[in-house]
Amino acid sequence: MIFAYPCRPKTLVLHQFSLEVKPSTNIGLVRNSGCGKSVVVGFIQRFYDVEIGSIKVDGVDIRKLDVQWALKEGFETECGNRGIQLSGGQKQRIVIARAIIRNPRILLLDEVNSTIDVQSKQVVQEAVDRIMVERTTIEIAHRLNTIKNVDSVAFIANGKVVEQGTYALLMNQKGPFSKLAGLQT
Template identity: 35%
Template sequence: MILKGLSLRIDAGKTVALVGQSGSGKSTIIGLIERFYDPIKGSVFIDEQDIKNYNLRLLRAHVALVSQEPTLFAGTIRENIAYGKENSTESEIKRAAVLANAHEFISGMNDGYNTYCGERGVQLSGGQKQRIAIARAILKNPSILLLDEATSALDSVSENAVQEALEKMMVKRTCIVIAHRLSTIQKANSIAVIKNGKVAEQGSHNELISLGRNGAYYSLIKLQTGGSPSR
């Protein structure tokens, strides 16, 4: 059992960050929203409807996932972005790439959008693959955006470019963010600390820091920074 009596509410149009130690169940929550599997007990609701009542294809059409290791297919950059939306136009693909901070590096390649990505995107760097995955998600225009440690495997330069692209995409969208670096989620509307399969505490960064040394979030921040957390 991973989640044990977990209760979590996420308001539409808000950003909620999930934090906690490895194995606490953060990615499991993402998997339940995508309906990769169903809970043994309890339910997942979207817009007050049990997720099981939705057509699975329709549900996933409104959800986009950007993970730590993005999935790219053996095809061109254009084809990989276009997977986000059927019958997408050239202008829509390029607009998504611009918003994902990807258009500039794509245009600088000899074959531009016709550049072959290779199996699993082997021809591209980690930051380039991540921004193509973000462009695909932007093209999809999802109601719910899931970010599972989307920047944790990148160097600092690539991370800044990808983080900027993500922040553009998160505006006025329901976002669930799993972050390894706690400094990247301090602006979230709400932060939920997952511990022992439950929500140990939830609130804004300042609210959770104010709980002091006995707080689970305070302890996580102190562990990463090596000093006293600040508001």
């Protein structure tokens, strides 16, 4: 797969990118900001379309799916302009509650613990771990300790997956993933 943002067509974000996520498994996408992790999730949500290659869900190219099937009317709870009356932890809990209520087959998580306080992190992580069970989950993480329990970790660099395996396997390989983990401890 190859992708560049339309506003920067000569700067490739992803190239030679290939990733398979098996049904009912959890995968963590990791690396520094700007490597394309969120773009991968954006493809699945159809915010972007790939230029070369394809993204398939259950063997069907997602460009052939009707985007409207995923859009439901949201909850009408008044939370202030853009949720200003809510803390980061409260916003995350609402997102998790919506995911539980909708019971999606595919769960996309982008930096679940990035905007919450230390006290809320454990509660939110436990809730996320519970809703990931028996569903396909793609989780983007900067903090590697949040993806210790996923089935597989994909380390992205230079627009492609350069390492993939369990957290423990990647730590033992002493490659780029373990070096990044060492910087975070």
